Each structure stands twice: as structure tokens, then as C-alpha cells.
Amino acid sequence: MKKCGCGCQEEKEPVVLNPHIEANADEVIDEEIREKIEEGIFEDTPIYALDSLDSKLKKKNETPVMNEKTIFVDILKAHKLPEGKFGLLKVLSGKVNFIWEEDPDIIYTVDSDHPLVIVPEKLHRVILNGPTELKVEFYE
Missing domain, CATH: 2.60.120.10 (Jelly Rolls)
Structure with missing residues (x-):
């Protein structure tokens, strides 16, 4: 966030990944991860061993x-x-x-x-x- 002379704060411009995506980069990455989870990409992929x-x-x-x-x-x-x-x-x-x-x-x-x-x-x-x-x- 930028601060102006009067002490108020202005919102930071979103980071644009490319001209076709109009969103903050963090939001796009979070959305891609959510989509992978919804599609079941991580399903059936054990990460680390369970004691069982x-x-x-x-x-x-x-x-x-x-x-x-x-x-x-x-x-x-x-x-x-x-x-x-x-x-x-x-x-x-x-x-x-x-x-x-x-x-x-x-x-x-x-x-x-x-x-x-x-x-x-x-x-x-x-x-x-x-x-x-x-x-x-x-x-x-």
C-alpha cells in the first residue's frame, strides 16, 4: 500500500500475470490450487507416510x-x-x-x-x- 501526504492509504495495484488475466497473482495461484483440489488431482496421492x-x-x-x-x-x-x-x-x-x-x-x-x-x-x-x-x- 502507498501512503499519501495526508496519511490515508491507497490500494496497491494488482500484479497482472498477463494481459488476458485481470487479477492479483496470489488470487490466481490460489484459484488454480483450488481447481486442482476440486478436480481430484491430489486425491489418492499420499504425501508422507502415516504410522498406520x-x-x-x-x-x-x-x-x-x-x-x-x-x-x-x-x-x-x-x-x-x-x-x-x-x-x-x-x-x-x-x-x-x-x-x-x-x-x-x-x-x-x-x-x-x-x-x-x-x-x-x-x-x-x-x-x-x-x-x-x-x-x-x-x-x-
Whole structure:
């Protein structure tokens, strides 16, 4: 807000994203997020693991602990789990980024405090951010 000499305040001009959109940029971004939620874009996309994962499913196996030098190369490429198999990405040190291929603009950060549930039959990949140790547990 601008202040004039008399002490009153004038409203700030909205930030215009392009000539075809007549709105404040924050309002447009909020509207886009609301539309994605209404369209169900975030539905069925668990963000971070709930403690109840292993109470609902039985742990079957897990990868060895991997680091940035020993990580399975296929984890860094788009891949998916088979039907009925869930993954739990656990980062023991450092952090990694995680992407669902159907919406690559949303990047999740996974660290030791925020493991991530990987649902079956949904393309995804991991992106390394530097030194890290991680493993993936598999549940059915």
C-alpha cells in the first residue's frame, strides 16, 4: 500500500500475470490450487507416510541401505510398483526429491522426518540432492 501526504492509504495495484488475466497473482495461484483440489488431482496421492501403513499391510521385504553412489539406477528413472504392492521411501540421512510422473510440477522432499508412501501402479522417480542414505520398504 502507498501512503499519501495526508496519511490515508491507497490500494496497491494488482500484479497482472498477463494481459488476458485481470487479477492479483496470489488470487490466481490460489484459484488454480483450488481447481486442482476440486478436480481430484491430489486425491489418492499420499504425501508422507502415516504410522498406520504397517498396521494395515504386511511388510514383505526392503532394499539394502543405499547412498548416492550405490543407489539402484532404476530408482532414478520413471518406474512403478506392481498392483497390490506399496513402497515406503525412508531417507536415513540427507534428503531426496520425489516426483509422481503424472504431475511433475509437484516435487516432494523426503527426509528422515518425512518418509513417503509409494502407491502401486503409479509412475514415479527419485531425484538425489547430494549425499544421502535411503531404503525402500515394500508392503502388501
